[in-house]
Amino acid sequence: MYQFNREEYERRMAWHTDARFGMFIHWGLYAIPARGEWVRSIEEIPKEEYMRYFEEFDPVDFDPKQWAKAARDAGMKYVVLTAKHHDGFCLFDSKYTDFKSTNTKCGRDLVAEYVEAVRAEGLKVGLYFSLLDWYHEDFPHYGDKQHPMRNNPAYGNEGRDFNRYLEYMHNQVRELCTNYGKLDVLWFDFSYDELRGEAWKGTELIEMVRSLQPEVIIDNRLEVSGEGYGSLAAGNPTPYHGDFVSPEQIIPPNGIQDVNGRDLAWEACVTMNNHWGYCREDRFFKPAPMLIKKLVECVSKGGNLLLNVGPDARGSIPPASMEILAQIGGWMRKNGKSIYGCGKAGIEKPDWGRVTRRGNKLYFHIFENTVGPLPLSGVQKEEIDRVRMLADGAEVPLSDSWVHSDYPNITFVDLGPDPVLPDPVDTVLEISLK
Structure with a gap:
């Protein structure tokens, strides 16, 4: 029977609640069509057609040192990169698939270079990993809520073995927890319908993760999606409970509390424009003054802000994003003391x-x-x-x-x-x- 240890939990969470500000990086093959990271699902693109982006992928400007420096200069304390998004493409050298960056023209383990660059800047290292995989043959296709081929009966599920997929998925998580040194954040995404918790063999998965990375902190999306709080909030934590709640594209009106009224750790993940992955036509960027105030709002409510950038197909963070980061950094250099290690004041919000x-x-x-x-x-x-x-x-x-x-x-x-x-x-x- 799982026993939640609050002392251990608070010890591993201490750096996260002190940091308050991090960078999310959504990047992969979808930067080439440049219509967002869900492009394959939204446009119901068959695998065969999507593979042309795999054949083309060659981010000649990829320099994770520049990414890490931009994060540090903006006043961020940690970075989370999409090691694998829903399309199944891996930015790391997984031995369990050919659908990976080392097999493209690029020919590099991009996660390995990323973790080295982030650590060199003194930042905490996070990796995002999708529980979904639209490339893998054993993941549900036809009739699944999200899969690109959900409406195509030619992609029926006969012969697909979900347990075989789970073995593959667990093996990839093991690789990330074994081959890249100490990880500070493991950011799973996401659960839906019947696919949640033990459907992912959540207890087994987290026992493996904790055995390899005992200090890593994990989001709550083995249980929920961007909505929902999870079992820690419900007062009955499972072995795979999230260490923090992950509201998406919203800042909770009053912070987040568990059923007993205790404040929970949370992190609002927010895009700079309206897409996570690079979208060339999306120029609706939130101005730096707004984002500074939203960071302050998060901290005043006891939470973190994880602010996203979506590098382009060449591997460059868009100029608009870089300009916003620089402006935020200028404010943080003078006022960071009011963010780091701070939280709720116990004072009613003033009008001004x-x-x-x-x-x-x-x-x-x-x-x-x-x-x-x-x-x-x-x-x-x-x-x-x-x-x-x-x-x-x-x-x-x-x-x-x-x-x-x-x-x-x-x-x-x-x-x-x-x-x-x-x-x-x-x-x-x-x-x-x-």
């Missing part, structure tokens, strides 16, 4: 921004200025030791103006005569409590 906390430090993130002195609701004047601008360390005085004399129980600070904030995106006050 958000609040994060680490120990006796409160970080007031000011998104818009007020008329008159700024109210610090939730903090009493006698509790405050000092107030400083986080970006430059400048003293910010408490206000004694007559204009707030009608509100004697609220503490106000004086930001000075300029109605324009020093940082128009997010000006951060560091308040040290006594």
Whole structure:
């Protein structure tokens, strides 16, 4: 009978809840058609037709050192790469398939180069692995909810052996956990319909993973998809429970708690535009100021932000993404203390921004200025030791103006005569409590 060990769990999760900000990288053959990572399923492309991208794949600009540097410069602390997405193509040298990067014109184990580059930048290493595989002959085809051939009766399931697929899938996970050194994150994707938990032989899979990578942290998608919380949240953790909840393309309105009201670790995975894999026509990028505020929102609710980039067919992160990362990095270099190791402040969200906390430090993130002195609701004047601008360390005085004399129980600070904030995106006050 599985026994959840909270002490062990919190120990392995400590770095993750401290890091708060990571990079997701979706990349594979689908960068060539450049219509997103689900292109084969959405357009119901037969395997034979999809193989032309395999024959063509040769990312001449692939340089994982540049990827890792971009992540570090943006203030990210960990990176997660799609070692294998749903199309079944492997960026690593698996001995169990020919459908891999080492058999393309590229001829390289791209995961091996990636993990080396990420570690060299001092970042934590994560690998994404799809539980689905549209290439493997033993994975359900016709009638499956997701498979490209789901509507084609010529691809019936007679003779397909799902147990044989599971053996293949487990063997590939074993390779990732054995051949690439210490892994910090293993990001499975995803469960649906009857394919969840023990349908994947989840207990056996995680026992193997933990025996090879005892410190690795794992998402919750052996049980759920981008929706759903999993068994840890339900208060009855299975052997394959997720270490964190993985909301997709949404930031939970109030963070995430288990059935007993205890805060859960979570990580919102979010795209920069509207696709995970490279999509040439998708130019709807979220601006850097918005993403900075969304990172702050995640942290203020006790969560992480895993922000995605989708490199192109040549292996380059798109210029628009690089520009956004650089802008975020500029803000993080001055204000990272309000993100790393921070979480909920226990203070109601103010009208003008958000609040994060680490120990006796409160970080007031000011998104818009007020008329008159700024109210610090939730903090009493006698509790405050000092107030400083986080970006430059400048003293910010408490206000004694007559204009707030009608509100004697609220503490106000004086930001000075300029109605324009020093940082128009997010000006951060560091308040040290006594």
